[in-house]
Amino acid sequence: MTFDAIIVGARVAGAATALLLARQGLRVLLLERSAIGSDTLSSHQLQPPGAAILERWGLLGELVAAGTPATTRLRLHHGRHVVDVRPPGPMFSPRRTLLDAMLVRAAAAAGAEVREHVTVDEVLWSDDRVRGVAGRARRGGAFEERAPMVIGADGKNSFVARAVRAGVYRERPARAFAAYTYLDGMPVEAGEMHQRAGAAAAVFPTDEGLTMVYVSAPLDGFAAYRSDPEGVFLGLLDGFGDLGERVRSGRRAERLRATSDQPNRFRVPYGPGWALAGDAGVVMDSITAQGMTNALRDAELLSRAVAGGDFATYHSERDRGLSRMYDLTLHLARHRPGAAERLLFPLLARRFWGSDRRVGGRRGHRGALAA
Structure with a gap:
């Protein structure tokens, strides 16, 4: 089967992007290296804009019902x-065992195909653009999947970002x-x-x-x-x-x-056949706890870009929305x-x-x- 989009990483950014693309009717494959809903390091904070995003998507009530005060x-x-x-x-302040699993369930309910325990080893190219991924599954062995769009939502040390040689700017060392x-x-x-x-x-x-x-x-x-x-x-x-x-x-x-x-950097978030979301695109020190909210915001902006083909606007709006908080974060991390x-x-x-x-x-x- 050929997919419309393959998303590498089923944490907040990846699962949220899969959810929105699947709701648009796209055929989405969501790949996760770990078990769905396993724990991960987190800054824990869903800021008010992030909570408002979940409410727009109809998911905030589920988070509250699950016991998140x-x-x-x-x-x-x-x-x-x-x-x-x-x-x-x-x-x-939800734990990631709850939030990540909730978003993946919502993505699957919207029609996304979800695979866990999958390692992506290669980004596939053809005619100077990304066309899919190859890797290994714990069950089933080696695989290749094709799509005109591969989205790296695989965290601050993103394999996808390295594989496509995404440009780095505004980088500052961990503080x-x-x-x-x-x-x-x-x-x-x-x-x-x-x-x-x-x-x-x-x-x-x-x-x-x-x-x-x-x-x-x-x-x-x-x-x-x-x-x-x-x-x-x-x-x-x-x-x-x-x-x-x-x-x-x-x-x-x-x-x-x-x-x-705790690196601090911006990456160019798109290129021919690929895009980045969440920490794969912009990461900053946890002192201002922006990661989960940024990931949800990226999912909204990126899903619109995929639908409309306007990735330059995704890039500019992402940077405009994060620049002031990035500067404040760097300042506070000096202690x-x-x-x-x-x-x-x-x-x-x-x-x-x-x-x-x-x-x-x-x-x-x-x-x-x-x-």
């Missing part, structure tokens, strides 16, 4: 400044590492974002009644983290008022997860807030979230605009 209040801590914020819409875990018995009244010199942290409710706790710190501290993950993780949290104590009072539901692989930033913090909160009120000068609370 909405976050409608934030408390931002920066030094002695504490700002209460109501974001412009609900935020969600921070990140670590997170899940706790039971640590209830939160609002999402929390903390920032201070040398670290940032976030606390959000996630699925199954758990609370996700995230930290980010300069990259040169990753060696110390690797030698003592627990000690460094808790030590960083101890720099944010009583946060370390609160985390110790909860029960660790799963192991700590960490990464220093060097200054006096001017502290003074501007309430204004920044209103600019990006729409602050309701400010709670000033509370001692014992440290940190904020992060996650």
Whole structure:
């Protein structure tokens, strides 16, 4: 069978793009190297625009019904400044085991063919354009599939992007590492974002009644983290008022997860017979937790480009929508807030979230605009 589009990677970007293309009536093949719905490193945050996208697609209710709580209040801590914020819409912190599987099910229900445990080893070319892929399936062995469009949604280390030699620009080296875990018995009244010199942290409710706790710190501290993950993780949290104590009072539901692989770059997202979506196209440090929302936005823009053949507009709209957040992310990942930033913090909160009120000068609370 010849497909209209082959999508490599069935995480948020790939599954969402498959869903939208299948809803347009295209014959879509969605390939995933791992098991569908398996866990993966994640920044966990579905920002209000991302939640609005899922609602437009008719999927937000399923996410809520599955047990993902909405976050409608934030408390931002920066030094002695504490700002209460109501974001412009609900935020969600779903685990990827839930979100990825939900999107793949929706894509399959729309008519996409889904194959898991498949490794793509080669992008097939003919007449100077991509015409399909070849690889290996755990069951069934070697395969070749053809399509006039191959979409790489296979993450920051995208095989497809390397195979088509997608151009790279606005690239900056990794500046921070990140670590997170899940706790039971640590209830939160609002999402929390903390920032201070040398670290940032976030606390959000996630699925199954758990609370996700995230930290980010300069990259040169990753060696110390690797030698003592627990000690460094808790030590960083101890720099944010009583946060370390609160985390110790909860029960660790799963192991700590960490990464220093946090590149920052834009890739040219299209060429003859190929396109890129999600982290394969633009990736940035997790400190602003934009990855899942960016992936959903890319799916909408790219599905329109495939339907209309206007990939230049996909490229320009993607970059225009991400550039300011990319710059902010690079700035925050330096972990060097200054006096001017502290003074501007309430204004920044209103600019990006729409602050309701400010709670000033509370001692014992440290940190904020992060996650």
